[in-house]
Amino acid sequence: MTMINDQSYVRTEMLGEKSPPVSNVGIIGWMKNNLFSSPLNIVLSLLSIFAIYSVLAALLPWVFGGVWYASSLTECRAILFEIHGEATKRACWGVIRERFWQLMYGFYPSDLYWRPNLALVWLFAAIAPVLFNGLPKKMLLVSVAFPFVAPWLIWGGSFWVPVMAFMGFVVGFLVHRITSKTISSLVGIILGVLAALLWWLLLSGPIAEMMESIVPLEITKVGSRQIGGFMLAILLGITGITLSFPIGIVLALGRLSNLVIVKALCVGFIEFIRGVPLITLLFVASVLLNYFLPKGTQFDIILRVMIMITFFAAAYMAEVIRGGLAALPKGQYEAADALGLDYWQAQRLIILPQALKISIPGIVSNFIGLFKDTTLVSIIALSDPLGWVKLIQGNAEWNGVIWELYGFVAFVFFLFCFGMSRYSMYLERKLQTGH
Amino acid sequence: MKKSVFIGALTVASLTAGIAAAGTLDDVKARGKLNCGVSTGLVGFASPDANGKWEGYDVAICRAVAAAVLGDNTAVEFVPLSSKTRFTALASGEVDVLARNTTWTLSRDVDLKFDFVGVNYYDGQGFLIPKSMGVTSAKELDGATVCIQSGTTTELNLADYFRVNGISYEPVPVEGNSEAQKLYLAGACDTLTTDGSALAATRAAFEKPDDHIVLPEIISKEPLGPLVRHGDNEWGDIVRWTLNALISAEEYDITSANIEELSKGTNNPEINRILGTEGNMGEMLGLDADWAKRAIMSGGNFGEIFEANIGEKTPIGLSRGLNALWTEGGLIYSPPFR
Ligand SMILES: N[C@@H](CCC(=O)N[C@@H](CS)C(=O)NCC(=O)O)C(=O)O
Numbered sequence: 133m134t135m136i137n138d139q140s141y142v143r144t145e146m147l148g149e150k151s152p153p154v155s156n157v158g159i160i161g162w163m164k165n166n167l168f169s170s171p172l173n174i175v176l177s178l179l180s181i182f183a184i185y186s187v188l189a190a191l192l193p194w195v196f197g198g199v200w201y202a203s204s205l206t207e208c209r210a211i212l213f214e215i216h217g218e219a220t221k222r223a224c225w226g227v228i229r230e231r232f233w234q235l236m237y238g239f240y241p242s243d244l245y246w247r248p249n250l251a252l253v254w255l256f257a258a259i260a261p262v263l264f265n266g267l268p269k270k271m272l273l274v275s276v277a278f279p280f281v282a283p284w285l286i287w288g289g290s291f292w293v294p295v296m297a298f299m300g301f302v303v304g305f306l307v308h309r310i311t312s313k314t315i316s317s318l319v320g321i322i323l324g325v326l327a328a329l330l331w332w333l334l335l336s337g338p339i340a341e342m343m344e345s346i347v348p349l350e351i352t353k354v355g356s357r358q359i360g361g362f363m364l365a366i367l368l369g370i371t372g373i374t375l376s377f378p379i380g381i382v383l384a385l386g387r388l389s390n391l392v393i394v395k396a397l398c399v400g401f402i403e404f405i406r407g408v409p410l411i412t413l414l415f416v417a418s419v420l421l422n423y424f425l426p427k428g429t430q431f432d433i434i435l436r437v438m439i440m441i442t443f444f445a446a447a448y449m450a451e452v453i454r455g456g457l458a459a460l461p462k463g464q465y466e467a468a469d470a471l472g473l474d475y476w477q478a479q480r481l482i483i484l485p486q487a488l489k490i491s492i493p494g495i496v497s498n499f500i501g502l503f504k505d506t507t508l509v510s511i512i513a514l515s516d517p518l519g520w521v522k523l524i525q526g527n528a529e530w531n532g533v534i535w536e537l538y539g540f541v542a543f544v545f546f547l548f549c550f551g552m553s554r555y556s557m558y559l560e561r562k563l564q565t566g567h
Numbered sequence: 568m569k570k571s572v573f574i575g576a577l578t579v580a581s582l583t584a585g586i587a588a589a590g591t592l593d594d595v596k597a598r599g600k601l602n603c604g605v606s607t608g609l610v611g612f613a614s615p616d617a618n619g620k621w622e623g624y625d626v627a628i629c630r631a632v633a634a635a636v637l638g639d640n641t642a643v644e645f646v647p648l649s650s651k652t653r654f655t656a657l658a659s660g661e662v663d664v665l666a667r668n669t670t671w672t673l674s675r676d677v678d679l680k681f682d683f684v685g686v687n688y689y690d691g692q693g694f695l696i697p698k699s700m701g702v703t704s705a706k707e708l709d710g711a712t713v714c715i716q717s718g719t720t721t722e723l724n725l726a727d728y729f730r731v732n733g734i735s736y737e738p739v740p741v742e743g744n745s746e747a748q749k750l751y752l753a754g755a756c757d758t759l760t761t762d763g764s765a766l767a768a769t770r771a772a773f774e775k776p777d778d779h780i781v782l783p784e785i786i787s788k789e790p791l792g793p794l795v796r797h798g799d800n801e802w803g804d805i806v807r808w809t810l811n812a813l814i815s816a817e818e819y820d821i822t823s824a825n826i827e828e829l830s831k832g833t834n835n836p837e838i839n840r841i842l843g844t845e846g847n848m849g850e851m852l853g854l855d856a857d858w859a860k861r862a863i864m865s866g867g868n869f870g871e872i873f874e875a876n877i878g879e880k881t882p883i884g885l886s887r888g889l890n891a892l893w894t895e896g897g898l899i900y901s902p903p904f905r
Pocket residue numbers: 606607608609648649650667668669670716718719720721742743744745761762765766789791
């Protein structure tokens with residue numbers, strides 16, 4: 133006890149926490165730790181900062197100091213010259229203002245823009261039930277109607293055409309229903325498909341025309357060559373993506389199947405399509421098909437291109453999904469067997485949900501690649517955004533505008549692709565059921 | 568032909584396979600539209616304006632043909648084609664006429680099996696260089712890098728010219744006119760070579776046109792004109808005589824201003840034959856009597872089309888030169904309407 137008493141001073145309360153030295157925390161500390169921690173890092177950091185500064189110092193005034201209100205390059209340059217004494221260091225955004233709608237919709241008639249817009253909104257409504265659970269069952273009707281209504285909205289024409297196309301499925305289904313009950317299920321499937329094909333090829337056209345003459349329900353027709361700009365890119369991208377996904381799944385399953393012919397067909401298809409560049413397929417669609425089809429045949433150019441893009445994307449999709457299937461442990465397959473599930477049940481309930489989840493990053497990067505590949509169609513005389521850049525430059529007013537147009541197209545593409553990749557990350561997190 | 572997208576090729580194929588290929592004229596009439604191949608944007612020759620309406624010197628030919636055949640100069644589907652894809656598009660039937668500053672050469676006429684129906688612009692290949700290069704003649708271009716469009720006559724002429732003069736060059740192949748401009752301005756090539764008309768248009772768009780000159784040498788003959796496929800001569804005749812009608816209209820002073828007046832009948836029988844008040848020229852072509860009148864009204868006569876699109880009052884500022892009428896010292900000449 134005495135020992136303690138000898139001490140002259142004892143602190144009885146704790147000292148409050150001191151904030152760490154300024155040099156270690158906050159922005160200064162962060163910089164010290166991350167940018168200037170060693171002589172080499174100091175040099176590299178300074179160089180990088182200088183590089184970033186010089187890029188931004190040129191880019192920001194160019195972007196934000198640009199002229200929006202000029203109706204030709206000469207006029208824009210004159211305005212810039214008047215303000216700044218020189219005309220090259222600022223953008224001429226007037227071209228984007230004047231040609232924005234052309235870059236977006238091509239030659240599509242401007243009073244009908246609502247139609248493709250409605251189709252796009254419908255698309256989101258149609259895929260909602262797939263993305264979110266807990267929506268009313270009735271929403272599915274919207275999804276079922278989509279593939280029939282959307283082309284009608286975009287190309288116009290008689291409403292009876294999509295109705296009759298839909299009837300084909302009904303006819304096929306009914307025939308299948310009746311024959312599979314009375315004869316056998318395989319015969320039922322074959323007869324059903326045959327009936328639907330017969331309906332589409334022979335009956336649906338005349339009946340649609342007949343109905344049209346009784347109850348005319350026609351909206352203005354828009355030719356395929358009127359469709360251009362980002363609308364074309366989105367149209368091709370979305371059809372490619374939505375159609376290639378189911379076809380890709382079927383091809384992947386086919387490739388892993390035990391049935392020899394199915395397997396050979398799938399392998400042949402995948403390897404053939406993957407062995408040919410997309411541009412070749414597009415050329416086949418645009419010119420070669422014309423040699424084989426009889427003269428005067430009208431086989432819509434966009435439809436031809438859609439088919440080719442879908443084939444192409446499906447072959448790649450199949451391989452991505454096969455990767456997902458291969459990554460599943462064998463136990464999952466065996467578990468499905470042990471539960472007594474048949475092939476389709478096992479695929480639907482156990483295998484595919486897991487395999488697809490694994491494949492999401494691959495699938496999405498396929499989608500993004502496909503979307504960007506749609507710009508290749510400018511080579512076969514369809515006017516996608518890049519095709520439009522050239523068309524606009526061919527005008528006396530805007531001949532010589534380069535960076536503004538390409539920059540704008542790149543920016544819009546970036547927005548779409550970035551959005552898609554963010555969405556895929558969100559989807560991955562949402563589907564994460566954790567191991 | 569009213570066929571839905573859903574029926575697709577199959578039905579159409581099976582229905583029409585037996586019938587022999589109909590003439591292009593019938594196809595165009597059935598379709599109600601003329602498919603016309605033009606360039607993918609070349610100043611003065613073909614490009615869509617801010618309202619999406621195509622205009623230009625080549626476009627005017629397409630419109631005149633559509634007016635003659637279909638009676639409506641807006642009934643044209645313009646198909647923008649690059650130098651490389653233009654011939655396949657024409658051969659495969661994707662377009663009915665190609666009016667895309669295309670040079671008439673033997674191999675294109677004979678080997679590729681096309682018919683050039685005439686010449687609407689007599690051009691020649693030249694070189695554009697920056698003044699600062701200090702070169703005054705193409706012969707001094709030894710060792711130069713040259714921007715050049717692939718798939719064109721330009722490419723072949725260049726090789727010939729440098730070989731004849733025993734000098735060397737390094738080609739920088741580019742895909743289209745705008746790309747060529749970009750590379751040239753960025754200094755990726757010392758000189759840009761192509762048809763003189765396109766060089767003038769390109770130079771006009773530069774920020775400082777005076778810093779660039781077109782060298783005096785014209786190294787080739789480039790008769791540019793519309794073309795059609797071999798084998799359908801009736802169709803070729805229609806396009807040929809539409810062009811001739813425009814040329815004759817200039818020669819006989821038929822303009823878009825006085826054509827209504829003249830078509831009431833004049834005492835010049837040639838004018839009357841062109842405008843269909845005398846003779847049966849239209850009938851011979853399988854068209855009606857007013858075909859040429861409509862073609863001329865579509866965009867004016869040859870001279871009016873020239874002045875409106877590429878003439879001296881436009882930014883491109885080309886003078887008539889070789890493209891004046893034969894009566895004014897040029898080469899533009901139409902056979903008689905008789
Ligand atoms: N007259 C030459 C050249 C035609 C050509 O391609 N010209 C270029 C520049 S003069 C052009 O039209 N470019 C526009 C485009 O890229 O569509 C030919 O017939 O081969």
